[in-house]
Amino acid sequence: MIPVTRCYLPPLADYLSQLKPVWESGQITNNGVICRQLRELLKAHFGLPHLELVANGTLALQLAIKALGLKGEIITTPYSYVATTHAILWEGCDPVFVDIDEKNFGIDPGLIEAAITERTAAILATHVYGYPCDVKAIQAIAEKYRLRVIYDAAHAFGVKFMGQSLLDHGDCSALSFHATKLFHTAEGGAIVCRDETIARRISLMKKFGHLGEDEYLDIGINAKMSELHAAMGLAVWPQVGEIIAARREVSSWYDEGLAGSELRRPGEIAGLEYNYAYYPVVFPDHGSMMRARQALMERDIFPRRYFSPALNTLPFLKPERQRPCPVAESIAARVLSLPLFPGLDKNTVEGICGLLGARQKTVPFNGPFVGI
Numbered sequence: 001m002i003p004v005t006r007c008y009l010p011p012l013a014d015y016l017s018q019l020k021p022v023w024e025s026g027q028i029t030n031n032g033v034i035c036r037q038l039r040e041l042l043k044a045h046f047g048l049p050h051l052e053l054v055a056n057g058t059l060a061l062q063l064a065i066k067a068l069g070l071k072g073e074i075i076t077t078p079y080s081y082v083a084t085t086h087a088i089l090w091e092g093c094d095p096v097f098v099d100i101d102e103k104n105f106g107i108d109p110g111l112i113e114a115a116i117t118e119r120t121a122a123i124l125a126t127h128v129y130g131y132p133c134d135v136k137a138i139q140a141i142a143e144k145y146r147l148r149v150i151y152d153a154a155h156a157f158g159v160k161f162m163g164q165s166l167l168d169h170g171d172c173s174a175l176s177f178h179a180t181k182l183f184h185t186a187e188g189g190a191i192v193c194r195d196e197t198i199a200r201r202i203s204l205m206k207k208f209g210h211l212g213e214d215e216y217l218d219i220g221i222n223a224k225m226s227e228l229h230a231a232m233g234l235a236v237w238p239q240v241g242e243i244i245a246a247r248r249e250v251s252s253w254y255d256e257g258l259a260g261s262e263l264r265r266p267g268e269i270a271g272l273e274y275n276y277a278y279y280p281v282v283f284p285d286h287g288s289m290m291r292a293r294q295a296l297m298e299r300d301i302f303p304r305r306y307f308s309p310a311l312n313t314l315p316f317l318k319p320e321r322q323r324p325c326p327v328a329e330s331i332a333a334r335v336l337s338l339p340l341f342p343g344l345d346k347n348t349v350e351g352i353c354g355l356l357g358a359r360q361k362t363v364p365f366n367g368p369f370v371g372i
């Protein structure tokens, strides 16, 4: 079976050796020696002053919303994993969906201003597949209307944009270290933020607002990362460079094998140092995507419809929140993310490309995407 992704497992001996200090200290959670080590390592690597480890990426988003004190409406993207919308709803805010730009699948800054109301508190956008949002335009709008900006950076680990970590934008960025992500701690995540007061608030909130022996300074939750999870992070960490290199190579095989097909990919983004987190392809129409998916599944190959459905169409939203987002809905109906993980062999990739190429009719495609 070939899945869309396969979790990277470090050699067991590496994980066990990372656990030694945990056993020696006798402390398996509550910001022990391993969590502190992982946090320092990530901060130094990204060159960021404030980073808090948390239990997962969804809580990272929720804590960012909570710590920034957001209330009312949050302008957000319809094209992401469902957790982006869930975090907004779970924190009692209203998602206002703004359609995406075809060039990077990110929220279209040109449509944001028209969606701003008196109740708008923030913009929550996703660097989907690791492609940068238009961070400059979003920042300009946020400054003009005094809005907060949160980035869902669950796919953005290791991405550089204009020579700088992509995480260094907005008020907060939320990372996921889930097993399926490029760098992982089995379950886990982090929040990166610029402001020290917000960072301190997050570090309190993630541990019940509890400081010292018996001081409770703020409303809190339990969003702590355990030492066992952080140890997995330390064991995976030395391999991240190779993981990205392997993904780049598999992606280049797809690029070659799909050249000339009817499939479309996001355009080149100037200044992007990419992490090869996903390999999405957009078909000419929904039918051709579903037929290709079926053909692959019959051969035990399981691409995923990342990301579908468009989040503005989720059935549990209030009807007035389900505003149409034609670009996101169209792409969600036609997209497949192809299998991509270190160890995927060239023969399999060529087989997938052959199947996809062979099943594409030469229907003229007038869409916005560049050819592969």
Ligand SMILES: *Cc1c(COP(=O)(O)O)cnc(C)c1O
Pocket (backbone or CB within 6 Å): 056, 057, 058, 059, 080, 081, 083, 084, 126, 152, 154, 155, 175, 176, 177, 178, 188, 189
């Ligand atoms: C994976 C993911 C999340 C959720 O992260 P968890 O660690 O699984 O809670 C949030 N947003 C996006 C875009 C994701 O892909």
